[in-house]
Amino acid sequence: MPEKIRISSSHWLLIIALLAAAFACYLLIEPYINSIVMAFIISMLMFPIHNRIATKLPKHQNIAALISCFILTVIVVLPLLTVFGAIVQQGSKFSQSLYHWVTHGGIQAFFNHPLVDKAFNFANHYLPFDSLTPQQISEKLANFSTSFGTKLVGISAKVLGDATNFIMDFFLMLFVLFFVLRDNDKIIGSLRHIIPLSRSQEDRLLTEIEQVSKSAVMGSFLTAIAQGFAGGIGMWLAGFPGLFWGTIMGFASFIPVIGTALVWVPATIYLLVTGDINWAIFLAIWSIAIVGSIDNLLRPFLMQGSGGMNTLMIFFSLLGGIQLFGLIGLIYGPLIFAITVVLFNMYDEEFRSFLSWQDKN
Structure with missing residues (x-):
């Protein structure tokens, strides 16, 4: 039992x-904190691969960490470049198809459909909005279709313009990841030495951080990938650009409650009013049964830790x-909650006798 420490002035x-x-150091690294945190989280996912490499190269830890970082680069960068190019291509084709549909009577046939006519009458009669007319929507849709390609090119240019920041953040993350993989034991040992907790409490806290980080990444991002992939297949079978709308559905899956319905519900309505009733029914059933079940089953399963x-x-x-930190809040949010729960449990165990005495009085 260590001697009780008397804290002097x-x-x-x-x-x-x-x-x-420490606060001054935080201000210095604050612009790069997301890259640093992501390096630590990705290191947890990379350890199984890195440990195999490090086992085969026991005297070359630098080379082992470098190979692990190279593998991550290949896994992340190449698919992103491929998908981005395909999205731009399919988005451009979609804008051309939309423009052709609008300018060759497709929009008029759409507005002449009985269901659409009833929807306009209902909206103009019951909803507290200005009067809606098919002509107004036709004009806006025509303007959108003609400018969509230009906007898409503009968005692509902006993305390419921001590529420098992305590359800097990514390689900064790789730089931190290299040292985290190589010096993991030293880093964890230093944290254990500094944190004024017992070894068992440190084990619980570090284990919880690792489990929650993994489950947050797996639960959010793998679910988005799976929903985007399944949704893209359904949209492709129904006649839409699969990769483009599948990617949009993947991003939409991050939106709570609404999720992928933001994409497949309008697509189903479009198929329904344009006469493709069978494909509309197929897309609705596919989206509810397949895409929806991924969110209801896969996400809770992956986040059970x-x-x-x-x-x-x-x-x-x-x-x-998401509200506080943006997209990376999908990791930060569960991590903050989980650490808080663990600390509450530690508090309960540490002061259990006092809390029990307090309950009796």
Whole structure:
């Protein structure tokens, strides 16, 4: 049992100076904090691969870490470049098809459909909006279809213009990942030494961070990939550009509650009113049964390691994380909630006798 430490004024001065210095260091790395955090999280996913490489190269840890980073680069960068090029190509074809459909009577046939006519009458009679007319929507849709290609090129140019920032962030993450993989034992050992917790508490906290980080990445991003892939197949079978709309559905899956319905519901309505009733029914059933089941089954299964959090806590951690941090909040939100739950459990165990005494009085 260690001797009880008496904190003197010099100790308090040292603690205050340390906190001030730590805050100053945080301000220095704050612009790069996401890259650093992602390097630590990705290192947890890369350890199985890295450990195999490091086992075969026991005297060359630098080379082993370098090979692991190269494998990650190939896994991430090449598919992204391929998908981006295909999305631009299919998006351009979609804009041309949309323009042809609008200018060759397709829009008029759409508005002459009885269901669409009833929808306009209902909206103009019951909804508190200005009067909607098919001519107004036709004009806006025609303007959109003619400018969609230009906008797509503009978006592509912006993405390419931001590629420098993406490359810098990605290679900064790789740079940090290299040292995390190579010096993992030293880093973890230093953290254990500094954190004023018992070894068992440190094990619980570090294990929880690892499990939640993995489950957040797997639960959010793998679910988005799976839903985008399944949704893209359904859209392709129904006659839409599969890769383009599958990618859009993948991003839409990050939106709580609505998710992929933001894409497949309008597509189903379009098929229905244009007379492709069989394909409309197919797309609706496919999206509900296949795409929807992925979100309902795969996400909870992949996130079951999120610190014992129930579905409500996971939902608000994802929702609040996106609101506060953006897309990376899908990882930060569950991580903050899970660490809080673990700390509450530690608090309960540490002060259980006092809390029990307090309950009795």
